Amino acid sequence: MNKMKKINASQYTMGIALVSIWLLMTILTHGIFITFRNLSNLFLQTATTAVLACGMVLILVSGNIDLSVGSLSGLCGGVAAILMARAHWATAPVILATLAVGLAAGIWHGFWIAFRKVPALIVTLSSMLVFRGIVIGITGGCTIGPTNDSFKVIGQGYLPPWAGYLITALVLAAIAYCEIRKWIVRRQHGLTNGSRWMLIGKLALLLLCTFAFFLIMLSYRGISVAMIFVLVLAVILDYIGEHTAFGRHIYAIGGNSDAARFSGINIRKTIFALYAGMGAITALAGIIFTARLNSGSPAAGVNFEMDAIASAVIGGTSTVGGEGRIFGALIGALVMTSIDNGMSLLNLDVTFQYIIKGLVLLFAVAIDVQNRAKSQAV
Amino acid sequence: MERSNIEIEMKSTGKIAIFNDKCTTLQSLERREEKHDAKAAFVALQIKGGKIMKRMKKYTALILALAMILLLAACSSPAATSAPTTSAPTTSAQSAAQTGSTAAASGAAQSSAPAAGSDEIFVGFSLPTQSIERWVKDGENMKALCDKEGIKLVTQMLNRYPAEKHIPAETILRVSDWTVAGQNGRNILDHISFEAKRGEILGIAGLMGAGRTELATSLMGAFGTRVSGTIEIEGKTVQNATPAESVQNGMSYVSEDRKRFGLVLGMDIKDNICLPNFRMIQKGFSIDEYQKTKYSEKYCRELQIKTPFLEQKVKNLSGGNQQKVVLAKWMMSRPKILIFDEPTRGIDVGAKYEIYCIMNDLVKQGLSIIMISSELPEVLGMSDRILVMSEGRITAEYKKGEASPDLIMKAATAARQSM
Numbered sequence: 001m002n003k004m005k006k007i008n009a010s011q012y013t014m015g016i017a018l019v020s021i022w023l024l025m026t027i028l029t030h031g032i033f034i035t036f037r038n039l040s041n042l043f044l045q046t047a048t049t050a051v052l053a054c055g056m057v058l059i060l061v062s063g064n065i066d067l068s069v070g071s072l073s074g075l076c077g078g079v080a081a082i083l084m085a086r087a088h089w090a091t092a093p094v095i096l097a098t099l100a101v102g103l104a105a106g107i108w109h110g111f112w113i114a115f116r117k118v119p120a121l122i123v124t125l126s127s128m129l130v131f132r133g134i135v136i137g138i139t140g141g142c143t144i145g146p147t148n149d150s151f152k153v154i155g156q157g158y159l160p161p162w163a164g165y166l167i168t169a170l171v172l173a174a175i176a177y178c179e180i181r182k183w184i185v186r187r188q189h190g191l192t193n194g195s196r197w198m199l200i201g202k203l204a205l206l207l208l209c210t211f212a213f214f215l216i217m218l219s220y221r222g223i224s225v226a227m228i229f230v231l232v233l234a235v236i237l238d239y240i241g242e243h244t245a246f247g248r249h250i251y252a253i254g255g256n257s258d259a260a261r262f263s264g265i266n267i268r269k270t271i272f273a274l275y276a277g278m279g280a281i282t283a284l285a286g287i288i289f290t291a292r293l294n295s296g297s298p299a300a301g302v303n304f305e306m307d308a309i310a311s312a313v314i315g316g317t318s319t320v321g322g323e324g325r326i327f328g329a330l331i332g333a334l335v336m337t338s339i340d341n342g343m344s345l346l347n348l349d350v351t352f353q354y355i356i357k358g359l360v361l362l363f364a365v366a367i368d369v370q371n372r373a374k375s376q377a378v
Numbered sequence: 379m380e381r382s383n384i385e386i387e388m389k390s391t392g393k394i395a396i397f398n399d400k401c402t403t404l405q406s407l408e409r410r411e412e413k414h415d416a417k418a419a420f421v422a423l424q425i426k427g428g429k430i431m432k433r434m435k436k437y438t439a440l441i442l443a444l445a446m447i448l449l450l451a452a453c454s455s456p457a458a459t460s461a462p463t464t465s466a467p468t469t470s471a472q473s474a475a476q477t478g479s480t481a482a483a484s485g486a487a488q489s490s491a492p493a494a495g496s497d498e499i500f501v502g503f504s505l506p507t508q509s510i511e512r513w514v515k516d517g518e519n520m521k522a523l524c525d526k527e528g529i530k531l532v533t534q535m536l537n538r539y540p541a542e543k544h545i546p547a548e549t550i551l552r553v554s555d556w557t558v559a560g561q562n563g564r565n566i567l568d569h570i571s572f573e574a575k576r577g578e579i580l581g582i583a584g585l586m587g588a589g590r591t592e593l594a595t596s597l598m599g600a601f602g603t604r605v606s607g608t609i610e611i612e613g614k615t616v617q618n619a620t621p622a623e624s625v626q627n628g629m630s631y632v633s634e635d636r637k638r639f640g641l642v643l644g645m646d647i648k649d650n651i652c653l654p655n656f657r658m659i660q661k662g663f664s665i666d667e668y669q670k671t672k673y674s675e676k677y678c679r680e681l682q683i684k685t686p687f688l689e690q691k692v693k694n695l696s697g698g699n700q701q702k703v704v705l706a707k708w709m710m711s712r713p714k715i716l717i718f719d720e721p722t723r724g725i726d727v728g729a730k731y732e733i734y735c736i737m738n739d740l741v742k743q744g745l746s747i748i749m750i751s752s753e754l755p756e757v758l759g760m761s762d763r764i765l766v767m768s769e770g771r772i773t774a775e776y777k778k779g780e781a782s783p784d785l786i787m788k789a790a791t792a793a794r795q796s797m
Contacts, residue, residue, distance in 0.1 A: 264625030
């Protein structure tokens with residue numbers, strides 16, 4: 001019972017933080033923020049940060065960090081733009097090539113971090129500079145565009161209405177099925193469980209929020225293709241983290257790497273695979289970003305890593321490793337992007353945007369740390 | 379146990395010893411005043427649940443109800459002479475109602491305290507003596523007490539080490555000429571050779587700093603390749619370059635620092651038990667949650683890990699329960715050789731006994747256990763063979779029964795003398 005309360009509490013604090021920021025923005029922008037159009041755009045803007053944050057969660061959980069995601073996503077986007085605009089490749093080979101570039105960068109990281117035991121901070125810091133240099137070099141300092149029409153769909157396209165409704169119905173059904181099944185299985189095993197009313201209440205809240213989420217998008221232009229990528233990636237990564245040996249090994253390495261070592265976990269292989277995967281995920285984020293902007297620029301991706309890490313940490317990932325959930329990072333990404341979006345609507349100076357984002361990150365994590373310390377008997 | 383045996387024992391020694399054939403050994407010591415002093419009697423219990431608990435709850439409820447009524451009566455009347463006398467049995471009854479705690483004799487002690495040097499654990503409380511006599515004399519009740527799901531009575535340990543006859547089989551581990559280089563030209567371990575047999579507990583004794591933990595960790599591969607010598611497991615030469623390889627080859631290590639090397643404190647019991655064993659419970663890529671829960675439940679039941687629910691984080695468990703989680707982890711993975719480093723450090727006496735029983739069980743199933751321990755009684759009581767190490771060398775080897783504390787201490791300081 002205690003465990004359920006604790007998990008629900010931390011999820012609710014993130015949700016409460018998000019809702020309060022939305023309320024604040026709505027009031028300040030006289031309601032413009034809360035229009036379906038703006039929220040739908042907000043969700044689309046979140047896509048890049050969300051993709052990076054999902055990968056960043058697993059990296060942080062393993063006790064490492066990745067500072068190069070911004071530069072790498074810019075590099076991948078630049079490569080994609082060049083292949084399409086200058087070499088006139090078709091979309092599918094371009095996507096494969098970009099993912100391969102990301103994977104190669106990830107393997108480079110994995111080699112130095114896992115096998116040469118160079119601290120992840122240093123390796124990814126060096127990559128941040130190296131990849132930025134490579135982008136500036138291959139683009140020659142100019143913005144490269146335009147991209148193929150079929151490529152643009154990834155970042156700017158929307159699903160047709162019937163597909164949108166279908167997906168909404170499927171997602172709602174899936175959530176209801178998972179929650180009910182979990183509850184029934186726990187009851188069968190005689191484990192601790194909430195009452196039926198708790199289940200109904202939790203289900204109602206979840207379904208309502210999800211339905212509102214999809215409704216907002218459906219009411220404007222439909223569900224964006226980028227959002228589908230984000231959701232699919234989040235589901236896959238969450239499944240990997242919670243229900244596969246690989247994921248549990250990552251959590252164990254972050255929680256106590258000595259114990260993980262003596263439990264027979266091959267730390268080097270796991271970390272290597274983790275960083276390789278992160279490279280591919282970063283490439284995906286670069287693809288989405290480039291498709292949205294319809295071009296690859298040498299300044300693409302600056303400060304993305306900060307947003308990704310902040311999103312993950314706001315979403316409950318511990319900075320020292322061992323704890324973190326993917327869906328929390330999604331909410332964290334929403335928080336960071338909402339602040340960006342709201343401040344743009346308010347025409348605030350860039351100065352304030354930076355300051356406020358930094359302070360929000362600090363206070364969100366401080367409150368979460370305090371809540372955790374209170375609920376645990378230390 | 380037969381009822382007559384119980385009575386005979388009781389009459390001859392004034393104590394009752396009841397043995398179960400499994401690890402839930404029930405031993406009770408009954409200490410009470412002379413028969414004509416029928417005020418109170420102390421029974422030492424470690425309460426696990428069952429009939430006694432119900433009885434006590436009944437008595438506690440009765441006493442509490444009585445106390446309330448008396449208090450009410452006292453408050454409504456000007457004189458309050460009954461209040462102090464009711465509070466004493468109330469507090470003692472309340473302390474008795476606490477489950478599972480083995481606290482020292484509580485404040486309501488009315489009979490003489492136990493002898494200073496004994497291993498008795500008391501939860502003191504008073505019960506009407508007559509009911510105890512009824513319990514004790516009634517063989518049926520005692521049988522119910524002995525029931526595995528009933529109560530565990532742990533008091534004076536007549537036998538702290540469950541000595542069982544082990545029949546060692548073939549050699550399963552052979553270490554030859556094992557040398558680990560240290561700094562300044564001195565070797566941490568110097569040309570060590572020994573064998574471990576299946577079905578045997580090999581004890582390694584010695585002073586701290588003799589290199590026993592280094593021996594274990596270097597065999598596991600924690601020293602990487604800064605070692606020389608050969609390890610043969612089941613006749614095959616193996617290279618343990620990392621602990622992961624060593625676990626795959628069938629040799630696992632239970633560290634003395636269970637919080638640092640044995641458990642991921644932030645994860646729950648199920649994850650910790652299944653951490654090296656996901657291969658056993660996964661279907662394709664994904665872990666079968668049902669199997670995970672089933673195995674964890676099985677080991678929690680077998681090892682009697684006390685936890686309100688399986689998702690409890692292990693950092694909230696007691697030392698003994700944490701050690702049991704580590705043991706469950708390795709029991710599930712079925713290694714060939716299990717190296718224990720100080721298996722019962724920082725654990726209460728009851729849990730220690732349970733861990734010894736678990737070790738005996740493991741050995742009977744065909745494992746080979748190497749037990750590194752600094753407690754001489756433990757090494758002498760549990761091992762079938764004892765190696766003594768000193769300053770990185772093996773200085774003596776004794777079979778069970780040949781060794782004595784003097785001999786071991788002499789061997790443990792031998793290297794220093796020869797230098």
